[in-house]
Amino acid sequence: MIRSALLAIDVGGTTVKSAIVDESGRVLARHSVPTGRGEAAQAAVRDAATHLAARARHLGLSLVGAGVVSPGIIDREQGVVHYASNLDWADVSLRAVVGSVVDVPVAVGHDAQAAGEAEWSLGAARGSRDFIHFSVGTGIAASIVVAGTRISGSAGGAGELGHTPVHPGGEKCPCGQRGCLEVYASGGGVARRYFTLSGRTATAREVVQLLDRDPAARQVWDDAVAAWVTSLATCALVLEPELVVLGGGLAQAGEALLGPVRDGLARALTWRSPPALRVSTLGTDAATLGAALMAARVARVATASSPVDH
Template sequence: MTTTPAVLAIDVGGTSMKGAVVTRDGRPVVVERWPTDPATDTVAAIAGHLRSLAAAARDQHLDVVGAGVVTPGMLDEASGTVVYASNLDWRDVPLRALLAEATGLPVVTGHDVRTAGLAEQLLGAARGVEDFVLVTIGTGVAAALVTDGRPVTGDGGAAGELGHIPMVPGGEACTCGQSGCLEVYASGAGLARRYAALSGVSLPAEDVVARLGRDADADRVWAEAMQVLAQGLVTATLLLDPTTIVLGGGFTAAGDALLEPVRAGLAAGLAWRSAPPVRVAELGSEAGWIGAAALAFRSAGHADALGTWTPHALLGAPIP
């Protein structure tokens, strides 16, 4: 009997993990969500989720040809070792080797934002674009840098730390130990912290955004965030000359309140060249596991299958 090839895909985040079983033609037959608890053995939890997904795939008579797991942090792409991931409390974790040993599966690992960039390049807002920057703005800020169709990883796997470029001389302290970093001002955590310091009211970032236009303190911290973010995109544009800039993460829920000042600030900061278009990511929070599945099929020798994938097939499944 002929079996259908499939891969397992997991996107590991600091608070939750997203997992899926994806067939060669780009259909997610299983999509799962689990909490992340860094106080426990997170690697063992990931291995357990992979085994659970593999069992679900076998129940549907699928041939699991590999697994893709993507994480935040500094990743040594060659060895599959996570050098450092602060929100998972990992240092020098040989993730690929540990998961392969625990599951008996071929495992490929990747950086979560760079992998989301791959997904957007295959199926989303950067579809067909060879040079682009994907900036994800959530609790923190990170970027996928793609030049000539290939992701820039850097010497130690840390390329794309846009959030930790010092943007404000003598600015506020960052948790990384520097001061004036972009994500101190233009991130979910930064926005909430700065609003609380100014107003005396503690609110999550989305509630601060909801107050725009009727709360002077919200307007002030948001305007400052947009100014710093736009200047960061000016820096990225002058360094990399991207065709397109794609914004992802929770901040994109702000819609025009985000896009209009960022586009205006980017254009104003470029005196002798035009600004690249700024678009919103199309795959949302699902880009990580979609990209992880793409990595797994590539590693398993099925790269040709990716050309048949469609956003409708991948996002059409019910997402828990």
């Protein structure tokens, strides 16, 4: 019997990660290619879909839906990325790009929202009705769930907590503002500030390994922790989430990040209990699995609305 499966694609700033996933969220095959920019990034998405469609045939699987997620300003209805600065994309129809390869319904969404949804259904936020999930990588974006409903905002743009100011008049952010959370507290921000301070190149992960012996690493990390504490204190007071989940590359630092942030938050909130703080359980798979969940939904809708044979 031919088993049905879903195609899931996560278009990141550096890598297009894709997978074939079954209905229970199990990954059956994976593929990764460098993203590139502009047209090349679209070609990378097409290549990922082509590769995994062939792989699905080889495994005797029938693809029934596809989900593709990216950063930027997304029109989910139309399946279009209106703008994504890291990818050099303006008005790119991801639905058309993937639909040119596989003849299945294609759902398009935002990577951070997809990651939050996956952690909610399958990971660290399972069963929670009030939580914030942060995707922490090159930048920071969040998915906010209040009373069991994800907040999307008046125009779908809620959750840009990476660009909330933590230092008025602080360092400049590529978004044009100053003092944004992600300038200090993202993986990209930590690496950039370490280079500025020390003249040496290191990834955020390497900065963590240098904490005990490199004052510049210690300074940059303490600044990142302080920025997280300021931001999470505000979140806790505005929304009173029961849980905050940190996902993405920087969250892999684990207790090196969570420990001092937890302590700082307990000190900052003098009269309110801080939310529980957890690292994502799906790790860097979260957005891909979120894309698979979207694919499953669009496949179900297509099945329900297709004409019945008599």
